[in-house]
Amino acid sequence: MYGKNLQTIPRGVDGKARLEAVRRRVSGKEGPKPGSAEDKLGYMRSDHMLVRFLIARQWDVDRAVAMLEGHYRWLAETNMETLLKDPFPEEVHIKRYYPQAYHGTDKLGRPLYIERPGLIDMPRLLQVTTCERILQYVYAQTELQIRRRLPACSLMRGEVVDKSLNIMDLEGLSFKIVTHTTARKVVKDVVSMLQNHYPECSGRMIIINAPRVFGIAWSFVKPQLDAKTVEKISIFGSDQREAYVQCLLDLVDADQLPQMYGGTCVCDGQDPMSCMRAVKGPWAKPEVLKILEEHPLDEVLTPEGAKLLQKSQQEGEAAASSQPAESPAAASAASPASAPGAGQPQAEGEDLTSQHRTRSAVVLPELAEAEFVEAERKVATIMDEYRALDEVHMKTLTDWVAEFNSLVQEIGRPVLERAQGYYDSRAIWQQAIQDFAEQQGVLDRVNLELEVAVKNLAKAETAFEAFLRGSDALSDQQWEELAPAKVGDENDAELDSDPKLLRMIRVSRLGDTVANLQTRRDREVGELTLKRDELEEARRRFESEDQMHSACTWNCSVKRAAPFYEKRRLHDPPSSHLLL
Structure with a gap:
């Protein structure tokens, strides 16, 4: 101990x-x-x-x-040893429809776990896998936390790291997720699994972007947590971004924290969401994995075992120090002082504080007393309107929760669970129809742009041929409308003095526009084909579910559950808002 x-x-x-x-x-x-x-x-x-x-x-x-x-x-x-060897081919879909990631470490060396339950799309997820497989995936990932991530963090830190920092981003959380019977089952089983089988593994949880509906979800989860766990949880609303960003930066270095949470990390350099798909952390380092392969887990997770990596590195440094020393000339050339710009004095009048000036350092104009009073009055009016809207919103939530509980009690949870597949497949089919129509619209717009670009290119090529014969068919203004000059062209003396070169460049640019639009059109055609396949699959699944209930009597679960799912549909945003 x-x-x-x-x-x-x-x-x-x-x-x-x-x-x-x-x-x-x-x-x-x-x-x-x-x-x-x-x-x-x-x-x-x-x-x-x-x-x-x-x-x-x-x-x-x-x-x-x-x-x-x-x-x-x-x-x-659970056949854990088998699960740990399972490649989980559906992992790419799970990460898309149930966004979660282990990403880097905090300032204490703890692994950083991020989950976005507000973006869970359970209907689509259940089309590519099952509730059982989702739970098996979560079980395996949690066991890997013990067997790989925590030991890897311990080796990097040089001391035992046995807890994680968790970020729960609730942006997008809606009634569709809170009331989805399978989603509730997954949450209940995962909470039970964490408490009964992985105690003392959570160091702290930061819940961010908590919407009003979170109060309902929290009332469902909180009773299942012990008091010590509840004490480790900090909650920030969707209007408290500055507060939660500061909280996270106090705990996590900026280069380890995804950009979307106030850090600087964008794993692929372009897409902020790439951090949810990347493998980043000590558990991805070859030198760490080598030690984990050579030493048993019960040895690594001890104060002495956690220093195995440091010991290995020190031995490597000792071996390197026994090599011949670098020549003074080479050392001088590589020193920071020899770098360009090193040791240069500050330019006269340069304000080094300006680039670091904080918001509080900005000088604001003084307000007259009358202007100040008027501003206070406007703020008070806005706050009154906000409070009124907030009361209406909370009453709507409260009424819906009461109605939800009443419907569940009246219809019966088993009936709702049996009908869920039907209503999920119908919602996905309807969304697929909308997605296909939107993509067709995108393709139509690109085709229209391409048609115009091709006509402009043909017109410019004809005019250029006429120019070469000595009779320009277009005025300078018409050439400008066909292919506007780029920034900097007006300062190019060669273009001003050579009309032929200018026209050649404009024809070339029009050709580039056509080529780019053709590439974009091909990309959108591919996307439309994908949407068509998704639409066909959604239609097939819905027709299969519908066929199962087509001959049902008045006691059919789909008919009995209709009031519940219709009411839920009215309270939910389009499913497209929940997709990555």
Whole structure:
């Protein structure tokens, strides 16, 4: 035992003795099944593992052993060793419709986990996988946190890192997600899994962009969390961006934090969302993975084992220092002082503070008393209007929650679950029709632009041929309208003095425009083909669901659940708003 774990031992309790008592019991019949994969893994009875469960049960030996027994049994029932080897071919779809990522580390060396439940598209996700597979994927990723990410972070830090920093971005959270029966099941199972099988792994959770509807979701989740977990959670509303950005930057270096949360990281250099797909962190470094392959987990997750990487690096540096020293001339050439601009004095009159000036340093004009009073009055009016809107909004939410609970009780949750596939497939089909129509519109607009560009190019080529014969068919103004000059052309003396060159350049630019539009048209045709395939698949799935219920009687679950799903549809934004 070590570090902050010692602070969790109750006064008067011999923590070491209790740890050994737990180890003795789980080394016998209360431990993993003899000969099983769990039994062969030394970490299952390591100090790090056992102490986590002891802390979760307030150092009560019987309760900790019971919890460990349940965990060993759960690992076997879920076939965890098989899941860890599963390539999960549907992972690309899971990440698209259930955005989540492990991305970098915080200032304490803890892995940073980001999840965006507001962008979950459960209907589409259930078309490419099943609820069981979603949970299996989450189980495997959580176990990998213990077996790979936390050990990797420990090696990089040089001390045991056994907790994560979690960002829960609720932007886009809607009734569609909160009331979706499968989504609720996934959330319930994941929360249960984290509390019962991975205790003491969450260092802190920052919930951001929490909408009003979050209060409803939080009321559903909060009772399932223990008090210690609730204490680790900070919540910021959708109107508190500056506050949560500052909070995150206090915890995470800017280069480790995605740009969309106030950091500087854009993993692919272009798309801010690429951070949700990239592999970034110590667990991706070859030198770290090499040590994890050579040393067992129960060795790495100890104060001595966490220093294995540092020890390896020090040995490498010692070996390098035994090599012949670099010549003074080479060292001088490579020194920072020899770099261009090094040691140059500040230019006269240059204001070095201007580029670092904060908002508070901006000088604002003084307001007259009358203007100040009028401004205060306007602000008060706006605040009154906001409060009135807020009251209406909260009343709408409250009424809908009451109506939702009433409908669930009246119709029955099993009926809603049976009907869910039908209504999900119908919603996706309707959205697919809309997406196809929108893409067809995009293609039509590109084709129209291309048609105009081709005509302009033909007109310019004809005029240029006439110019070469000595009779220009277009005036300078008409040439300018066909191919406007670019910035800087007016300062090019060669163009001013050579009408032929100017016309050649304009014809070339028109040709480039046509080529670019042709490329864009081909891209949009490909996208339209994809949308057509999605539409056909959505139609097929809906017709299949519809066929299942076409011969139903008055007691059909689809008919009985109709009021609930119609009411939910009225409260939800278009599903396209939830897609990446």
